[in-house]
Amino acid sequence: MRTILSFALLVSTVARAQMVAPLAESALLRSSLAVPAQVSQTPPSSETPPPAAPGAPPRHEMGSSVPDQETPSTARPLSTREAAPEAPAPVTDVPADAPTVTVDESELRTTTAEQQRLVHGAPLYNPNVAVHIVQKKRFADEGRHEFSLYPVAVQVNGKFTNHLGSALHYTYHLQENFALQVTGQYNWHTDESDFNLELIDKVREQAQAASSLLLQWGAQAGVEVTPLYGKFAFYDNTLAQFSVVLSGGAGVGGTRHLIRPEVSNQVGGETFSVPARFGAAGNKFLGSVGGGFRLQIGDSYAVRLEVKDLIYTARVDRVDGCNLADFEQMEAARVSNDPFEGLPLSSGCKFQKFDGVDPKTRKNYREDIILGRDLVEEPSSDVLNNVSFYAGFSVLF
Incomplete structure (x- = not known):
């Protein structure tokens, strides 16, 4: 009976860890926290259990009596604080190999090159373009x-x-x-x-x-x-x-x-x-x-x-x-x-x-x-x- 309870506890722990893992995947990759590696799965009852380590408490078969001292569980559930750490700050550095978006300048133009040609500083071929500058006189009069x-x-x-x-x-x-x-x-x-x-x-x-x-x-x-x-x-x-x-x-x-x-x-x-x-x-x-x-x-x-x-x-x-x-x-x-x-x-x-x-x-x-x-x-x-x-x-x- 204790074996069944231990197996159920292990299954629930693994299920909770799988639900939390997608949320903390990026954080876990950059942090030093690691999921305990001692979690092990218990094979089905039909399979032969692995030999017990020296000094470990003996396992009991199904239907055997349960000893007075309870065997501690080898799997520890993740707490809420450990499973969902705070999201890291956004990365400002753009990698050199990051993809860039190119825009064709010809698609943004509303006039042709001939219309944009300036004659003495004024767009004569496009009367809808205003020149918002003040220029000096084209021909100087001083000394003439x-x-x-x-x-x-x-x-x-x-x-x-x-x-x-x-x-x-x-x-x-x-x-x-x-x-x-x-x-x-x-x-x-x-x-x-x-x-x-x-x-x-x-x-x-x-x-x-x-x-x-x-x-x-x-x-x-x-x-x-x-x-x-x-x-x-x-x-x-x-x-x-x-x-x-x-x-x-x-x-x-x-x-x-x-x-x-x-x-x-x-x-x-x-x-x-x-x-x-x-x-x-x-x-x-x-x-x-x-x-x-x-x-x-x-x-x-x-x-x-x-x-x-x-x-x-x-x-x-x-x-x-x-x-x-x-x-x-x-x-x-x-x-x-x-x-x-x-x-x-x-x-x-x-x-x-x-x-x-x-x-x-x-x-x-x-x-x-x-x-x-x-x-x-x-x-x-x-x-x-x-x-x-x-x-x-x-x-x-």
């Missing part, structure tokens, strides 16, 4: 010379005057954003506005001489600054660089005033068209402020669009160098039909422009003396603003 030609410079605020001309600028770039500039301008069309001419024709009134003074030419020296610049794509394969420019300068300008508008002259039954007559009003102080847009294409060429305000002082006290006293003496000589050469005129008076007859139009210039006297009879002064739009191109080297 620039000649700018403005074939057209047209006044845009003409109330009493109209100006249309051309300008030429020379710019030396001392620094990337600062330059010195010399400007020359000539207005090949200067005339009073249609509004002022209509006043003269219909009501025999006109604006004050200073308010309708015309700027014929100007020369200035100044500076130019470039506070902003950038670039943009032009079509598919061209990048253009743009700059916002601000300029200012001072100099001198030549002025003139309308003496007589265009008229028709009838002599001997013939009608002649007499062009308008202008008289020089002297040189005046000239200043300017402006701003615009420069579009540079390539290393050496640029297009310029600018707006400038030419400011000049206007005071009309002489016409063709003749003051009020000179006109009064010439008028008295005209009435008496005396020559002008012996008159005590001022040194700057160009009386030749008010003497003689035009051979083409048969116009007697002495008739313009009274018109010139009216301009200087009541001297007037003003500060005029000639706001003009400039369109041109420039060459850099």
